[in-house]
Amino acid sequence: MKQLVLKSLAILALVAAIDFCVGAVSRFVCTHLSDKLSQIGTIQQTLLRKTGDVLVLGASCAKYHYDPRILSDSLGLSVQNCGVAGMNMIYSDLVMQAYLERCHPHCVVIDVYGQLDPNEGRLSRIKPFYGISRPVTAYFNSEVGWQQRLKLCSRLYRYNGTLDLFLRHLLNEPNTTNGFAAKPALVSRMDTVVVSHLQLDTAKVRHFQNVVSLCRRHEIDLVMVLSPRRYHDIEQEAWIVEQSRRYGIPLINELHESLYYSEDSLFFDDSHLSGRGAALFSCRVASQLKSFLSNSRKGTR
Amino acid sequence: MVVNSINFWLFFAIVLIPYFLFFKRKEGQNLWLLAASYIFYGWADWKILPLLVAVTGVFYALGLAIERHNHSRPRLASQLTTVGVVLGIGILFYFKYFGFFVEEMSALFAAFGLPHCSRTLNIVMPIGISFFTFKLMGYVIEVHRESIRPTRDVVEFATFIAFFPTILSGPIDRASTFLPQLGQRRRFSESDFTEGLKRVLWGMFLKMCIADVISPWTDAVFGNYAHHNATTILVAAVLYLLQLYTDFCGFSEMAIGVAQVMGLRVAENFNRPFMAKNVAEYWRRWHISLTTWITDYVFMPLNVGLRHWGKWGLYVATLVNLVVIGIWHGANWTYFWFGVYHGLLLVATTALDKPRKRFEKRHRLKDNELYAWSRRLLTFTLFAFGSVLFRSASVHDFLGTLSRIPHGFGPLYSEEFSTIVVYALPSIAILFLREWSAEYRRNVHFLHARRTWVRLFSIALLICYILYCGQLEGQSFIYFQF
Amino acid sequence: MERKEIINQLNGIFADVLDLDEVNLTGATTADDIEEWDSLSHIQLIVAVEDAFDIKFSSLEIMKWANVGQMVDSIERLTSQA
Numbered sequence: 095m096k097q098l099v100l101k102s103l104a105i106l107a108l109v110a111a112i113d114f115c116v117g118a119v120s121r122f123v124c125t126h127l128s129d130k131l132s133q134i135g136t137i138q139q140t141l142l143r144k145t146g147d148v149l150v151l152g153a154s155c156a157k158y159h160y161d162p163r164i165l166s167d168s169l170g171l172s173v174q175n176c177g178v179a180g181m182n183m184i185y186s187d188l189v190m191q192a193y194l195e196r197c198h199p200h201c202v203v204i205d206v207y208g209q210l211d212p213n214e215g216r217l218s219r220i221k222p223f224y225g226i227s228r229p230v231t232a233y234f235n236s237e238v239g240w241q242q243r244l245k246l247c248s249r250l251y252r253y254n255g256t257l258d259l260f261l262r263h264l265l266n267e268p269n270t271t272n273g274f275a276a277k278p279a280l281v282s283r284m285d286t287v288v289v290s291h292l293q294l295d296t297a298k299v300r301h302f303q304n305v306v307s308l309c310r311r312h313e314i315d316l317v318m319v320l321s322p323r324r325y326h327d328i329e330q331e332a333w334i335v336e337q338s339r340r341y342g343i344p345l346i347n348e349l350h351e352s353l354y355y356s357e358d359s360l361f362f363d364d365s366h367l368s369g370r371g372a373a374l375f376s377c378r379v380a381s382q383l384k385s386f387l388s389n390s391r392k393g394t395r
Numbered sequence: 396m397v398v399n400s401i402n403f404w405l406f407f408a409i410v411l412i413p414y415f416l417f418f419k420r421k422e423g424q425n426l427w428l429l430a431a432s433y434i435f436y437g438w439a440d441w442k443i444l445p446l447l448v449a450v451t452g453v454f455y456a457l458g459l460a461i462e463r464h465n466h467s468r469p470r471l472a473s474q475l476t477t478v479g480v481v482l483g484i485g486i487l488f489y490f491k492y493f494g495f496f497v498e499e500m501s502a503l504f505a506a507f508g509l510p511h512c513s514r515t516l517n518i519v520m521p522i523g524i525s526f527f528t529f530k531l532m533g534y535v536i537e538v539h540r541e542s543i544r545p546t547r548d549v550v551e552f553a554t555f556i557a558f559f560p561t562i563l564s565g566p567i568d569r570a571s572t573f574l575p576q577l578g579q580r581r582r583f584s585e586s587d588f589t590e591g592l593k594r595v596l597w598g599m600f601l602k603m604c605i606a607d608v609i610s611p612w613t614d615a616v617f618g619n620y621a622h623h624n625a626t627t628i629l630v631a632a633v634l635y636l637l638q639l640y641t642d643f644c645g646f647s648e649m650a651i652g653v654a655q656v657m658g659l660r661v662a663e664n665f666n667r668p669f670m671a672k673n674v675a676e677y678w679r680r681w682h683i684s685l686t687t688w689i690t691d692y693v694f695m696p697l698n699v700g701l702r703h704w705g706k707w708g709l710y711v712a713t714l715v716n717l718v719v720i721g722i723w724h725g726a727n728w729t730y731f732w733f734g735v736y737h738g739l740l741l742v743a744t745t746a747l748d749k750p751r752k753r754f755e756k757r758h759r760l761k762d763n764e765l766y767a768w769s770r771r772l773l774t775f776t777l778f779a780f781g782s783v784l785f786r787s788a789s790v791h792d793f794l795g796t797l798s799r800i801p802h803g804f805g806p807l808y809s810e811e812f813s814t815i816v817v818y819a820l821p822s823i824a825i826l827f828l829r830e831w832s833a834e835y836r837r838n839v840h841f842l843h844a845r846r847t848w849v850r851l852f853s854i855a856l857l858i859c860y861i862l863y864c865g866q867l868e869g870q871s872f873i874y875f876q877f
Numbered sequence: 878m879e880r881k882e883i884i885n886q887l888n889g890i891f892a893d894v895l896d897l898d899e900v901n902l903t904g905a906t907t908a909d910d911i912e913e914w915d916s917l918s919h920i921q922l923i924v925a926v927e928d929a930f931d932i933k934f935s936s937l938e939i940m941k942w943a944n945v946g947q948m949v950d951s952i953e954r955l956t957s958q959a
Binding site for chain 2: 916917920923924936937939940941943
C-alpha cells in the first residue's frame with residue numbers, strides 16, 4: 095500500500111512538472127506571436143494588441159466580408175477587423191472589453207447573424223489566454239462551471255490543442271494585419287434557401303446586451319449589419335431588426351440587396367461572400383456607415 | 396455519464412471506497428454494486444429502469460424453472476428457453492426495429508397502392524438495450540444447455556445484468572465467467588488496481604487522442620460526400636475504420652479497466668484486429684464478445700442443424716451469422732448489406748482456405764513477412780471499404796459516396812486536416828507500435844516496463860500527452876447508439 | 878461398444894478430418910487442446926463420427942458437449958440403442 099501511494103505521488107509530481115514546463119513555453123509563445131492572419135494570431139492580436147477607431151466584431155462573416163482598407167479610405171479612420179471564424183457573441187463581448195482597456199474606439203460595427211446560436215463553436219480557442227487577458231480570465235472565473243475551472247488549473251489543459259495552431263501560425267504567410275481575409279469565388283451554382291428555426295442562447299443574448307451597454311456607457315456608436323447570404327433564417331433576421339428597434343441601434347441590412355445575388359462568383363459558399371463580393375459589400379457598408387457617423391456627430395454637437 | 400468525465404470519477408470514488416472498506420461479505424458488495432448500477436443506468440435513462448428490473452426478474456425465474464425441468468420434462472424446458480429467447484428478441488425488436496419495420500411495410504403498401512398509415516412511430520431506443528438483452532438470452536440458453544447452473548441469488552443475477560461499467564456498451568459478458576466471480580468476496584488488490592487504471596488510461600488515449608480527433612473531419616467528409624473527390628473519400632474510409640476501432644476499443648478498455656479495479660474480470664472485446672491476416676481472423680479479433688455470442692447461439696446451432704448439407708450448410712450458416720451481426724447494429728438497410736458484404740467475404744475466405752494453404756506451401760510463404768503484411772493490408776482495405784457502408788446514413792448515401800470515386804483524384808480536403816496530421820497520426824503511430832510489438836512479442840513496453848522508473852515515466856507522459864493533445868471536450872461513443 | 882474402442886476409432890477419425898499424423902484423445906480433451914479443431918472442423922468431425930458409427934445426434938446434445946468424454950457418452954448411448 096505504501097508503495098502504491100509513493101508511486102502515485104511520483105506520477106503526480108512528474109505530471110505537475112511537465113505541466114509547468116509546457117505551460118511556461120506555451121504562454122511565452124502565445125504572448126510573442128508575430129503579426130499574421132492565422133487563427134491564434136488573430137485572436138492574440140484582437141485580445142492583446144491591436145487598436146483602432148472603428149472595430150468590426152463578429153465571426154466568419156466579419157472576417158471574410160469587411161475589408162478595413164476600403165472602410166478606412168472612406169471614413170478616414172483606422173479600422174480593425176476582429177472577426178474570427180467559428181466564434182460567437184461571447185467572444186465579441188470579450189474583445190470589446192479588451193479593446194476598451196487599451197483604447198477608445200469611435201464606432202463598433204457588429205455582424206450579429208448566427209452569433210447567438212446555442213452551438214459552442216470555437217470559443218474554447220480562447221482558453222490559452224486564460225491568465226493572460228483580463229476579460230478572458232474574468233469570463234472563465236465567473237461563467238463556467240467548477241469542473242471547467244478545475245481543469246483550467248492544468249496548463250496542459252489550458253494549452254490543449256494549441257500545438258497545431260502554433261504550427262499553422264508558423265506556416266502562415268505574413269499577411270495584412272487588419273484581420274481581413276478574402277475568400278475565393280464559388281465554382282458551382284447555388285440557390286437561395288430560406289428557413290425558419292431561430293434558437294437563441296440566453297448567455298449569448300446577455301453578452302450582446304453587454305456590448306450594447308458598454309457602447310452606451312463609453313459613448314461609442316454601435317451599428318449592426320446583416321450580411322447577404324444564400325441560406326438564411328427569417329426569424330433570425332426578424333429578431334435582429336427587433337433588437338435594432340428596441341435599443342435604437344442603426345441597422346445596415348444588406349440581406350435583400352439584389353446586387354449580390356446577380357452573380358454566383360460574388361459568393362464563396364451559402365453564407366459567405368467571395369473576395370469580390372466582399373469588396374462590393376465593404377464599399378456599400380462604408381458609404382452607409384459614413385452617413386450614420388456624420389448624423390450622429392451632428393446629433394452630439 | 397462517460398468514463399472520461401469528472402462526474403464519472405466522482406461517482407466511481409463514491410462507489411469504490413465503501414465497496415472495499417465497509418462490505419466484508421459478497422452479499423453486501425453485490426447489493427452495493429447493484430444499487431450503484433441502477434443509479435448509473437437511471438442517470439442515463441431512468442424511464443427504462445423499470446423495464447430492466449422487470450426483465451431481470453423474469454429471466455431469473457426462467458433460469459430456475461429451466462433447470463428444474465431440464466431432465467424431468469425436457470420438452471417444457473425447451474419451451475421455457477424459447478419463451479426467454481422470444482422475449483429477449485421481442486424487446487429488442489420493439490425498441491430497435493419496430494418503427495423501421497412499420498415504415499418499410501407502409502412504403503411497400505404504398506408502392507402497391509394499398510391503404511397504409513404514413514405516421515412515423517417515435518420509439519426512443521433505450522441505451523444499452525442490445526447489450527443487456529443479449530446477456531439475458533445467453534443466460535437462459537446456457538442454463539438449457541447445462542453449461543451453467545442458474546444462480547439462486549437474485550441480487551447476484553441482477554448485478555450481472557446491470558453491471559455499470561458494461562451496461563451501456565458492452566463487452567457482453569457471459570454468466571459462466573461472470574457469475575462465479577460475484578459468488579466470492581472481492582478484496583482490494585494492488586495489481587488489479589494499477590492494471591485496471593492503466594487499461595482505463597490506454598482506453599482514454601484511444602478515445603481522446605485518436606477517435607475524437609478524427610471524427611470532426613470524417614463527419615465533414617461523409618456528411619457532405621457530394622463535394623469531395625476520390626482522394627478525400629479513400630482517406631476518410633481508412634480514417635473512419637481507425638476511428639471506429641479506437642472509439643469502441645477505447646470504451647471497452649475503460650469498461651474492462653474499471654471492472655478490474657473492482658476486482659472483476661470482464662470479457663475481452665478486441666485483440667489487435669489490424670494484425671489479422673484474413674477476414675475470418677479479423678472477425679475473431681473484432682468485437683469479440685458479440686461475435687462469440689452470435690457464433691455460439693446462432694452460427695453453431697445453424698451449422699449443426701445444416702451439417703448434412705456439406706459445405707453449403709457452412710456457407711449458409713456463415714452468411715446468416717454475419718447478417719445477424721450486421722442488423723444487430725440497428726434497423727437500417729446499410730447494416731443489412733454490411734452483413735451480407737462481410738458474409739460473402741467470409742464465405743470466400745473459407746472456400747479459398749485450402750487453395751491458399753497449398754499456394755503457401757508451394758511457395759514457402761509461411762514465414763514470409765512481406766506476404767504477411769500484404770495480407771494484412773488487403774484485410775484492412777476490405778474492412779475500410781465495409782466501414783463506408785457502416786458509416787453511411789442510408790444505402791443511397793453509400794452509393795452516392797462510392798459514385799464520387801470515379802470522378803477522379805484531386806487535392807485532399809484540407810479544412811482542419813492539420814489536427815489529424817499533428818495529433819492523430821503520432822497517436823496512431825503509438826497505437827501501431829504497441830500492437831505490432833505485442834503481436835510479435837518484441838520487448839517494446841510502455842506501461843508495463845520492468846523498471847519502475849520507466850513505467851512511472853510512461854504513465855506520466857501518457858497522461859500529459861492526453862491532456863495536451865487529446866480532444867478533451869467529451870463526445871459520445873459511436874456504440875452508444877446500438 | 879467399449880469406451881476404449883470408441884476412443885480408438887475417434888482417434889482415427891480426428892486424424893483424418895483434422896489432417897494430423899496422430900491424435901491421442903482422452904475423455905478430458907477439449908477443442909482448446911488441438912489447434913486444428915476449430916468451429917469449422919468441429920462440424921466436419923461430427924458428420925464424420927455420425928457416418929462412422931451410423932448414428933444421429935440431436936442438436937441440443939451436440940451443444941451440450943464440453944469435452945470428448947461427453948461425446949463418447951452420447952456415442953455409447955446411441956450405439957447401445959441400435
